[in-house]
Amino acid sequence: MSEQNVLTLWSEELVNEDAVKTLRASCDDLAIPVDAKGTEQIKMLVDTFFSRDDGVGLAAPQIGILKKVIIFRNKGFEKREWSKEPDDYDVLINPRITQQRGDLVNALEGCLSCPDVQVEVARFPEIKVRAYDAKGNKISKRYTDYVARIVQHEIDHLEGKLILDHDGALYYPKAKQAFFDSLFHFEE
Numbered sequence: 001m002s003e004q005n006v007l008t009l010w011s012e013e014l015v016n017e018d019a020v021k022t023l024r025a026s027c028d029d030l031a032i033p034v035d036a037k038g039t040e041q042i043k044m045l046v047d048t049f050f051s052r053d054d055g056v057g058l059a060a061p062q063i064g065i066l067k068k069v070i071i072f073r074n075k076g077f078e079k080r081e082w083s084k085e086p087d088d089y090d091v092l093i094n095p096r097i098t099q100q101r102g103d104l105v106n107a108l109e110g111c112l113s114c115p116d117v118q119v120e121v122a123r124f125p126e127i128k129v130r131a132y133d134a135k136g137n138k139i140s141k142r143y144t145d146y147v148a149r150i151v152q153h154e155i156d157h158l159e160g161k162l163i164l165d166h167d168g169a170l171y172y173p174k175a176k177q178a179f180f181d182s183l184f185h186f187e188e
């Protein structure tokens with residue numbers, strides 16, 4: 001197995017400066033056709049994703065790989081145990097949203113890289129995405145509702161964009177209020 005640690009902007013009440021730099025970077029395309037190095041990087045992302053049961057998606061920069069690769073569950077969200085069947089998750093390489101449809105929908109999102117925080121984020125309920133699959137085949141996919149939300153969240157990561165950058169209400173636990181206040185409202 002080649003699972004990695006998931007980078008977080010902070011640990012407990014300490015900002016991780018190196019992780020911030022990585023999570024804020026814009027990623028490069030992964031070379032197509034997928035070479036040995038790319039295959040290894042995809043495997044690291046898949047193994048890390050499956051080593052955790054607390055996320056519905058993961059982007060390569062979250063494990064320190066600045067390449068455009070994301071993985072996410074595409075169904076079975078109501079199940080207790082996550083399935084690892086190949087049909088139950090998607091790996092997208094160099095994904096690009098080519099169509100957005102519907103009125104923006106607000107919902108709370110969390111992120112493995114922003115522990116303890118939730119932000120209300122507006123997302124499109126339907127998107128079309130062009131990408132390559134894990135083998136480097138060209139694919140075009142349509143996602144709706146919750147999965148569309150996950151895909152938009154993961155694609156944000158590839159541009160260094162995080163839930164904190166969205167305008168919606170931000171929630172964090174009272175117990176850590178002093179720390180988060182100092183992070184998010186330093187002008188006060």
Ligand SMILES: [Zn+2]
Nearest residue numbers: 110111112113
């Ligand atoms: Zn995230």
